[in-house]
Each structure stands twice: as C-alpha cells, then as structure tokens.
Amino acid sequence: MEDRAYRVVLIATVLVVVGGAIFLYKWQGLGFPVQPDAETQIWTVEVTVSFAAGPGPIKANLYIPGLTPGFAILEENYLSRGFGYTPGYVSGGRQVQWTRRRARGVQTLYYRVVIYKDPALIESDTTPPFPEPPTLSEPLHTAMEQLIEDVGNKSADPGSFTVELLKRLVRPDRDQNVEIFVGTAPTAAGIARTATDLLAAARIPARTIRGIYLQEQQRRAKIVSWLEIHDGTRWLYFDPLTGKEGLPDNFLQWWTGDDQLFEIDGGKDVEVRFAVKSNFMSPIEVARRRSDERNSLVAKFSLFSLPIQTQAVYGIMLLIPLGALVVVLLRNVIGIQTFGTFMPVLIALAFRETQLFWGALWFVLLVSLGLMFRFYLERLRLLLVPRLSAVLIIVVMLMLIMSIISHQLGFESGLSVALFPMVILAMTIERMSVVWEERGSQEAIQQGLGSLFVAAACYGIMDLEMAKHLVFVFPELLLLVLAATLIMGRYTGYRLLELYRFRELRRGPD
Amino acid sequence: MLSWARTLRTNGVLGLNERNAQVIQRFNARKLYPLVDDKLRTKRLALEAGIAVPELYCAIESQHDIRSWSKVVEQHTDFVIKPAHGTGGDGILVVTGRSSRRQKLYQLIDGTVISEAGISHHVSNIISGQYSFVGSRDCAMIEYRVETDPFFTAVSFQGVPDVRVLVYQGYPVMAMVRLATRRSRGKANLHQGAVGAGIDLASGRTLSGVLGNDIVTEHPDTGEPIAGLDIPMWDQFLSLAARCYELTGLGYLGVDIVLDRMHGPLILELNARPGLNIQIANKVGLKNRFTLVDNLTAKHDADEKVTFVREAFIQ
Secondary structure, X not given: OHHHHHHHHHHHHHHHHHHHHHHHHHHHHOOOOOOOOOOEEEEEEEEEEEEEEOOOOEEEEEEEOOOOOOEEEEEEEEEOOOOEEEEEEEOOEEEEEXXXXXXXXXXXXXXXXXXXXXXXXXXXXXXXXXXXXXXXXOOHHHHHHHHHHHHHHOXXXXXXXXXXXXXXXXXXXXXXXXXHHHOOOOOHHHHHHHHHHHHHHOOOOEEEEEEEEOOOEEOOOOOEEEEEEEOOOOEEEEOXXXXXXXXXXXXXXXXXXXXXOEEEEOEEEEEEEEEEEEEEEOHHXXXXXXXXXXXXXXXXXXXXXOOHHHHHHHHHHOOHHHHHHHHHHHHHHHOOOOOOOOHHHHHHHHHHHHOHHHHHHHHHHHHHHHHHHHHHHHHHOOOHHHHHHHHHHHHHHHHHHHHHHHHHOOOHHXXXXXXXXXXXXXXXHHHHHHHHHHHOHHHHHHHHHHHHHHHHHHHHHHOOHHHHHHHHHOOOHHHHHHHHHHHHHOOOOOOHXXXXXXXXXXXXXX | OXXXXXXXXXXOOOOHHHHHHHHHHHHOOHHHHHHHHOXXXXXXXXXXXXXXXXXXXXXXXXXXXXXXXXXXXXXXXXXXXXXXOOOOOOOOEEEEEEOOOOOOEEEEOOOOEEEHHHHHHHHHHHHOOOOOOOOOXXXXXXXXXOOEOHHHHOOOOOOOOEEEEEEEOOEEEEEEEEEOOOOOOOOOOHHHOOEEEEEEOOOOEEEEEEEOOEEEOEOOOOOOEOOOOEOOOHHHHHHXXXXXXXXXXXXXXXXXXXXXXXXXXXXXXXXXXXXXXXXXHHOOOOHHHHHHHHOOOOOOOHHHXXXXXXXXXXX
C-alpha cells in the first residue's frame, strides 16, 4: 500500500520534472511564448547587387550582418544563379563571397535576411585592446596633439571626450586644426573615420559601424555610419553628425570599419540597393524558425514539424486530456454522476463549434427527442443491436432535420448540430432510457443533467484561449496533466457530494 | 466543509473512493469477480457447498432457445426471470401467475399483465446483454419465486424484502433489511426507492430505516413501524453470509438473503461491489468495524466469526 502510494508520487514527480523541464527550455531557451496573443514584428532586408560582368573570373564580397545589437537573425538566404557562395567572418564582421569563373552581361546577386527584435542581444562585442596612436606627419601631428589636449581638458571620461571631439569636428565654425582632418564638407563616414583616428591618439578604442534604419517599408534604405567607442566596460554609440549618444531602436548594424559594403573583382557599374519590409509574425513561428536554425532536437520532435492539417487535428486532440482531467475531478473528487465516462468530453468538443448556449440547447433537444423515439421502440420489442442501430439512425435524421429547420428559420447555429458525436449521443439515449426504465425518471434526468454540467465544465476549460495555446505549443504539459491524474487516482478521501449524502452519519452514532 | 469531512472520518464512514481503492482493489481479486457477477455460477457453487438458494428451473443461453421457457414453467404458476449478469436488480421480471382469462397472458408482481411475446422479448433482451454491465452476451435464469415469509409482508409493499449482509474477510460486519415500496415497484433495491433498515447484528432486531439518503421510521406505503422488528432465524442469516466468503474468497462481499415462507433464509445473490448506504441505514461507519476485524489475531472458522460479530457489534 504505502509502497504503491510512494511509487505514484515518484512517477508523478518524474513526469512533472520532465514535462516542466521541456516546458522551461522551450519557453526560456527557445522563446516559445506562453501568452497566446502578441505578435512579433519582423523585418525582411533584401540587398540587391547588380553589376556588369567584366572580363575574367568574378569574385564579389558583400558584407552581411554578423553582430546585430538589439536584433536577432531569424533566417537568411543567398540567391545568385550560377554563382558559388561562401559566407564567412572577416575583421569587419561577416561577408559572403560570390564567385564565378565567367559570366556575361548584367548579373544580379541577392541577399535576404529576416530579423526580429531581441532585447537580449545588447552586448555587441568583446572588449577591444587599446589602439596604437596613429603616426602622422607634420603638420597633422601637431594639430592632432593640440586637438587632443584641448578636448581632453574639457572632458572627464571616454564618453564625454568623444562628445566634445565630435562637437569640434562637426561645428560649422571649426578651426584650422580640425579642418585639416575632415575637410570642408565632411560626411558622417568621414567624421567617424577621423574621430576613430583621433580617439586612437587618446588611447580610446573606437570604430565606425555601418548599418540601416529599419522602417515600415523602404525601397532604398541608406547606409548610415555611427561611431562606436569602448569606455573600458562597454560599447557606446555616437551619431557622428550630432554627437548624440545612444543607438536608436531601429538601427540595424550591418558591418564595422571603413571597408566598402561591396567589393568586386571582374565586374563594373556596380549598383547596391537595400530594401526593407516590415511584417508581423506569430511569436510561435519566430520561435519555431529559431529552433530550426539552432537545430534543436526539441524542435525536430515538435508538433510544428507536422503538416498543417495534422496540426489542426492535434490542436483539438490535445485538449481531450484536459477534458479528461476535468472529468476525473468532477467524478472522483466532486462526485457528479454522468452517462459514460468520457461522453461529456466529446460533447464538450462539439460545444466548441456550437458555443455553449446553443450546444446545450441542441443537446437537450436531441436527447429528449431521441428518448421519445427510444421509448416507442421499446414497445416494438426489438433485439438489442437493431434497436441501437435504429436509435443511431433516428439521431442522424433528427440532426439533419434540426439543421434544415433552423437554417430555414435563419438560425445558422443549427447547422453546427452536425458536429455532435452521433454514436455517443445514441449510446447516451440508450443508457438514459435504461436508467429511466429501471431506476426512475428522477435518476435518469439527474444523470443527464450531470453529464451536461460536466460537458459544460470541460468546455469551459477546453475553450480557454490560454489552455488551447499552451497544450498546442507545449504538448509536454500533458505530462503534468498525467501526473495530476495519477495523483487523483490515489485520492481516497470523501467526494464532495458524499459529505451531503452521509449527512445523517455526521451526527455520530446514537 | 472540512469539518464535515473530519466528522465523517471520526465516525469511520467509508467513502466511494476509499471503498474502490482501499477495499475492493485490495481484497477482491479481479479473477474472483465472475464467481459473483455470473449468478448462474454463484448458484452452482452454492449448491455444491450445500448453501440454500432458490431452485433454478432453467437457464436460457441463446436466442435460439428463447421459446423453451414457456415449456419449463408449465408446472409452475409463479417464477422469476433474471439476467445472470444483471446488476442492481435491473432486468428482473417477477411473474406471479397466469391470467385466468387467457392462457398466453402472465401476471407480474406489480399487477400488470404481460404477453408471452413480451416475456420472450425480455428474455431476448437479457441474452443480448442489455442488463449485463459488461455489455456482452448474457444468459437468462428462470428460477423459483421466493414467497415472502409473513413476517415481512406487513412492512413491504409487494416484492420480496431481502437482507443485505456485508461480509468483510468472512466476518458479517453490518446488515440491513431492504423493503420494497410503491416507488421501487416491488424491487428491494435502495437506489430504486426501496427502504433500508439497519439491523443489530447481535440480536437481529431492526433499527430505523433509510429512504434515499434520509432516515425514516415507518414504511412509506404501509405505515408500519420499521424499527424494532426481530428477524426470525437470524443466526442462519449470519452463518449463510459468513460461509459465502469461503465460497468466493472475496474479502469485501455483499450477501443478499431472502426469507422464504417454506425454505427459510435463501441466498439470492452475491455482490462484489456492495454499496455504502448500509452505513446510513445503520447510522454507523464501516471503517471502525473493518479495523476491529483487521486487528484480530485469532483464526476463526465461519461459525466462530458469527459468534465474534454478535458479541463485538452490539448496537
């Protein structure tokens, strides 16, 4: 006895731990959402490179996103007919190299990446070493020394130093010391490059980062340069044109350094275009693709690897265990009597389509009419199986008639009567009539209402958006349902209704 | 609510969950069920052991033999047809005589009349398994109709009152008499509306009764007092019940015994899942009595067990 109780608890614990662990991994590790609603914004960025193939073999390098603070890559693909491609890491980030022995005419290469916001990806890189001060010839060297000293006097730390430096570089009335570095009409990239050199002289690690601003829809996104410095503990970002600190939310880092985005051997008339399109996607889909990307075993064995129609079937089937749990609770802990153990669960499934009120109405109507016919059949003295079949046929015909009549009357809800499990209904009618005959109408109606009540309760649970979502996305939670069922299987206390049933015994022995 | 549960527990009341998990699953091995679920088998076992049962006229086991029943009962004016696998008294037809006007009509205990075809249909239903709780093919038994001892006729509305003795490990630990009412249509089954009355094991004297889940002191139809009746041949009731344990080996057993005016106490049927209303009828919980039996060290034979309970369970 004790051993058995112990074993049930042990098994239940194992089930809870295993189910809970998979659930936690999928939730926290793979980012599957526990909330049913909420959509994730995703962006598709497409880079189109076209060029006229020149003489000789073609070798083209395109920077592609590698480190993307604030964003995560969902998927990427390379589209290039006739070209071989190899993505790889270089000093400025990631590059894809397209190669081809020979080609003629205009060639087009595509790179497409789908990204989404992931606030977890904040830290962009490791701490860099201190840079060597640049060696410059006169008079640049003196000008640089002068500038560094000036700025150094007016700042407290690498951050404020950079702000002050940028202010000087950008200011329209810039002095000569500055102008010899940046020229008269500086670009953001130019300023960032100069600032990197000057910051190196002050032994502050810095680099230019390049990227684009993500907007709803852009046919031609512009490459934007930002200045990135390391203050000893973390990276800081500055807009080289304004000196403002902090990266905007929608800035997608593409590569770092001063290299060109695209470089080619054996081609000319290069045109590079960035197109951005924003979309919404269910977070489930995002998590699924991500786990595909990570080649996670859990994802491979998930529901989502099944065809869509099968998924839809399981979406309903996975709710049945929840209904079964409700049945166990209501029968063994509360003590409500029903016709057939799982009949209420199947009725509850039909309620999902009909809605509760109409479902209950149709159920009562079908069962009452069916019972009337069944009582008449009793007088005809039929054998059991033919009589059951007759009830089944009558149930089907009743369903048809109800659908037609309610459709004629304009109640579209009547059409969903067809979703009731007819065999179950026929068996319910049969059993109810036997109980009616043998134990009286009171008990039959009581059990009928009990069944309806349990069905409604099952429906209440199975129709919760949260429940539907959870069992579908995290089917491993069914292990927890199983554990709860096992535990309840060992419940030997009184049923709630027994407290009433045995009320005379509460007074104690006479 | 919790205090209600606590009071019930203190009073040793057995609940359905506990009965199923701790008593039936523990003491009633599943392989023993067919012995009691099949009343035909029970009857044959009882006959072998020399335990008194109502005489079996015939058993009809196939649809093919349905018509044969009328031949068998030709020399009997009254008889009972019941399913061998029935439960809770369902499907039992009590024929009390033949219509005087027409040979082919039979009189039922509730006063209605049924045709020969009607009875055949009923037999056919029984055989096709309508009353069998396993839902499979069944067989119909036709047997001696018990004639109630006059002692009980005043306190029963038609039907045959029977005594349910609850036997735990061979010890008859609790008993009640079940009296048919108008509502129960002559059937002595509590959930069909019959009255149950607890019995003091020591004396065989009835206590107050229970109708549904309520306590009653008088029969709802006859108005006769239910309490304080001394059941005749009480000792035989208890020893019959105790011997049924040896017959079946079931540790938790309900034994239904009727008192026939000619043959005395007869075993009507055995039940491997006896209900819990007997506690309400006796106003006593079962668990305390189970514990007393569990704590016994001595080995008793059937007669010693009867002696023991008559001393131990005085109310």
